[in-house]
Amino acid sequence: MSQMLGVALRGTGSCLPARVVPNDEFTDALNLDTSDEWIRSRTGIRARRFASLGETSATLGSAAARTALESASLPATDIDLIVCATVTPDLMCPSTAALIQASLGCRHIPAFDVSAACSGFLYALSIASQFIRTGSAKHALVVGAEVLTRALDFTDRNSCILFGDGAGAVVLTGTPVLNAGVRTIRLYSDGTRQELIQVPSKVTPNPAPGAPLQPRLEFIRIVGREVFRFAVSRMIELIELAEVDCRELGLSGIDVLIPHQVNQRIIDAALESTGFPPEKVVVNLDRYGNTSAASVPIALDEALRTGRCKPGDTVLLVAFGGGLTWSSAIITL
Numbered sequence: 001m002s003q004m005l006g007v008a009l010r011g012t013g014s015c016l017p018a019r020v021v022p023n024d025e026f027t028d029a030l031n032l033d034t035s036d037e038w039i040r041s042r043t044g045i046r047a048r049r050f051a052s053l054g055e056t057s058a059t060l061g062s063a064a065a066r067t068a069l070e071s072a073s074l075p076a077t078d079i080d081l082i083v084c085a086t087v088t089p090d091l092m093c094p095s096t097a098a099l100i101q102a103s104l105g106c107r108h109i110p111a112f113d114v115s116a117a118c119s120g121f122l123y124a125l126s127i128a129s130q131f132i133r134t135g136s137a138k139h140a141l142v143v144g145a146e147v148l149t150r151a152l153d154f155t156d157r158n159s160c161i162l163f164g165d166g167a168g169a170v171v172l173t174g175t176p177v178l179n180a181g182v183r184t185i186r187l188y189s190d191g192t193r194q195e196l197i198q199v200p201s202k203v204t205p206n207p208a209p210g211a212p213l214q215p216r217l218e219f220i221r222i223v224g225r226e227v228f229r230f231a232v233s234r235m236i237e238l239i240e241l242a243e244v245d246c247r248e249l250g251l252s253g254i255d256v257l258i259p260h261q262v263n264q265r266i267i268d269a270a271l272e273s274t275g276f277p278p279e280k281v282v283v284n285l286d287r288y289g290n291t292s293a294a295s296v297p298i299a300l301d302e303a304l305r306t307g308r309c310k311p312g313d314t315v316l317l318v319a320f321g322g323g324l325t326w327s328s329a330i331i332t333l
């Protein structure tokens with residue numbers, strides 16, 4: 001068997017739609033029974049971005065991927081694999097990854113989507129890393145891209161204030177240094193709790209002849225309070241497991257924690273329980289809300305571009321969401 005390779009993070013990129021939607025828009029334009037004060041104090045969100053006409057997961061994902069390729073100094077034709085995490089694909093088929101492959105002008109490489117909601121980016125990262133570790137791909141593009149605001153019920157104050165649109169991407173490259181870059185990834189799911197977060201399908205169920213028609217889900221549905229509890233307990237568990245995973249570094253060896261951006265209170269509760277230092281945590285949910293699979297790569301790209309983390313730092317990425325799913329990764333940049 002040929003030798004296993006390390007997986008270096010070679011570049012990052014992100015793309016946010018230009019349209020900023022502040023909290024006041026829900027009260028002023030949509031007459032929703034909420035307030036800027038409630039949203040800020042209960043979630044930490046001040047604004048989010050909404051995709052405009054013509055902007056889709058594929059267009060935002062392509063733009064994020066182009067920036068990632070620039071930062072990696074790689075032409076699109078060098079990419080050997082594209083994995084795109086999304087629960088809001090432009091179409092069920094072709095995949096969003098295939099649309100990105102065409103838009104970038106890549107060769108005839110494998111390109112496919114992964115559906116794991118807000119954990120999707122780390123699921124995609126895990127798959128791409130394994131292609132690289134085994135030498136099946138030299139350079140891979142991993143994208144998280146979402147337009148969840150297209151599936152919001154703007155009469156449901158429990159859910160519509162939480163989400164935003166955007167995309168983030170990373171370029172991974174094989175390296176002979178085995179422990180460089182992506183060190184560990186953990187992925188989990190629990191489908192028995194599927195009803196806590198649901199995103200509608202574009203496909204109408206086709207029941208067996210004679211079976212009653214199921215009503216089709218039209219909008220995102222969440223059981224917010226339950227998801228909150230789940231998210232806090234899983235985030236605590238994943239931070240504790242990170243200590244096991246990077247035994248030689250210890251938790252103090254983690255320079256930066258990038259959590260899935262859902263709710264400031266979820267992050268605060270997990271930090272309080274684990275004693276992880278808040279000054280090491282990257283938060284941008286105040287500006288972008290929850291962008292699902294795009295949230296972690298957008299925050300990672302911003303953290304690198306603004307100097308919150310730098311090459312050589314070790315980052316812990318933590319995500320949780322629909323499925324239910326939860327996941328973490330430790331990467332040395």
Ligand SMILES: CC(C)(COP(=O)(O)OP(=O)(O)OC[C@H]1O[C@@H](n2cnc3c(N)ncnc32)[C@H](O)[C@@H]1OP(=O)(O)O)[C@@H](O)C(=O)NCCC(=O)NCCS
Pocket residue numbers: 033034035038039042043118157158159161162197222223224225226227228262263290320321322
């Ligand atoms: C949704 C969330 C912000 C609600 O915060 P919370 O503190 O748990 O609030 P609760 O659900 O307990 O609701 C408290 C009250 O606020 C009300 N409320 C909910 N949304 C509101 C809003 N936008 N504005 C004003 N009041 C609101 C509720 O109706 C409830 O009123 P009641 O007590 O009269 O029934 C929070 O639970 C959360 O962030 N959950 C996770 C979100 C999620 O699922 N994300 C997607 C997957 S990662």
